[in-house]
Amino acid sequence: MDYLEIIDRSDSGEYISEENWDLEKVAMTCMRLVSQYDLKWDRQNLVPDDPALADRVFAAGLALAVEIGAYNRSSERILRFERDELESALRDMKQTLSMGQGADERVLFARQIEDSRPPLVWAGNPGAPHPEALFLPAVVSWAQEPIVDLITCGTLAEVDGREVRTGEALEITATRRELTYLHQALAHVGRPGMGMLAAQSSVSELGDLAAANPDYLRTCDAHLVPMLNELKIDNRNIARAVNSIEYGMRNGGLYCAISGGLGGDAPGCALISVASMILGLLTNRADYHILHPIHIRHVATSTREVLWVESVVLQAFARNAPAIIVTDVYPKSGALTRELLYETAANALAITVSGGHLEGCGSADGLVPHATGLEPRLMGEVGHAACRQGVTRAQANQWILQLMEKYEHVFRMPEGNPGARFDQAYDLETLQPLPEWTRMYEEVKTELKEMGLDLSG
């Protein structure tokens, strides 16, 4: 089904107000399906080894997609799909996707549960606003890490000292400048062909249009096409998707279902995530999936709810419709805190053994430039070690619970745990972590080794 069909259905579907979509369609249907498919979660078992549960989550998610479809917020119409249309989209789903070019090309693939093939490591803090002076050094800090396969970045909130406003002229400047810095960073670390998920400074279509040019986003790169909460799309995001189809670039379908939101608790969030990813193949024209569930209060992916959702959704797809799923790591804590490293390790374990690729870290909720290259290094090391060592889901769960004891208090801190800005954690001359940050990293690694994770490789 091509995008023209999506445009047609956006105009011809049944009308419904947004409030009724949210309550009558999404909330009511989720409530019923969660109980019908007996979807339950256990706060002590965040990486469940329960194939039947994973299959029920998938079946319920597909049932939700078939039953209610998606909503176009611009036209206030429902886009309905027949079961066989969704199933055929699932069958046609890409199993491999090449990103980047030349010696730096990497191939994303559909991972399996407890797969021995390591996840790809996609480094950066997608969307976090940066002052211009910090942007390039921050990106270099992760691009230079040998374990990193692909990169992403924050946004430029100012250019030449002027504030950038969405939808105005400087959005174009900011988006192009962001990409110029990215290419400079890749050249600097000698990996010019590395694939990227970028044009993050493009909030409206302006930036996207300006960046669809080989000097900026190449066709071997990707950008985001988000689904709106819950199960919604709008014409502007369809336009973004179409722009990259016409240009020949990759669309990353982004799904941020909320735990504690319209679907209810974690099981409802899992159900909506599955439905979003199925529908996103058609509505968002997704070439691969970015799974980023959020917690209604704490946002972070290192909360119990979100760890469980990420794990169970990855397993649901791995068993029923193998897919390329890049899974976000957005810890609560920021640079120069031990908790950031514990959160990252817990998240990386859950994702790796459940069948995902790793993307992050959106440290400090992705709100501030408090991310560095050190935490994606650890994220990758933990992911690689888990594969090398053949860590099981049960083992991963046990370690995650141990790690939670060391970081869960951050969710009770009224101001969060934002840590320090990039330039307080890294030396801007050498672009290496400052001794205190290195020391924390070494100490946490020792703790992880003592726990039993083989980080020697």
Add this chain to the structure above:
Amino acid sequence: MNDVIITAIQQTLIEGNVETAETAARAALEAGVDAQTILNEGLMRGADIVGQQFEAGEVFLPQLMFTARALKAAMAIITPELKRLSAESGISSSKGRVVLATIQSDIHDIGKNIVSTMLTTGGFEVIDLGVDVPIKRIISTALDEGADIIGCSAMLTTSMPFMSDLIKTLEAMGQRERFKVMIGGASVTPAYAERIGADGTAANAVQALQLARQFMQNALA
């Protein structure tokens, strides 16, 4: 007797059931319960309980939204009576009117929607304009509707300047004093709110409701 009726009203809000909320409000009026009592002791109390449960993570967003819906439905039943009472006494029963929007260029609305629901369950009349709302439209709606408060949500650093523009435009129009302006969103800090001349900000929906109540109390004082 009144206690039983009032408890029943609270219960319909806790359940978030439109039909039973309407029936209970009607029955209460017929039984001669004062509309102001139905509002304050029944509806508002019931909604408050759900608001607190939501804040504590005991119930989820849909429950809060169903409660808001049931509240609106029951309010429609008792409003004529409330209006009559306030005409008699000269005291308005409205808790205040808020025009709420996610500011121009920003489409994040999860937080804004929760604030909207919480203000509704708190008895405010909320005119929710949705997302990506041009500042001109926010201002003209606030003027047309005689709003007490303008509430703006922005999650993007690159959308926040439009909130500053809104306040400057109100000033330029000579209308700044007519409204309290509250702003919010994950990147909005009290310092930022102060810098752009907003009247306040809140980190979550419960605090947003408190802030709005505070504005209204100060206005009465």
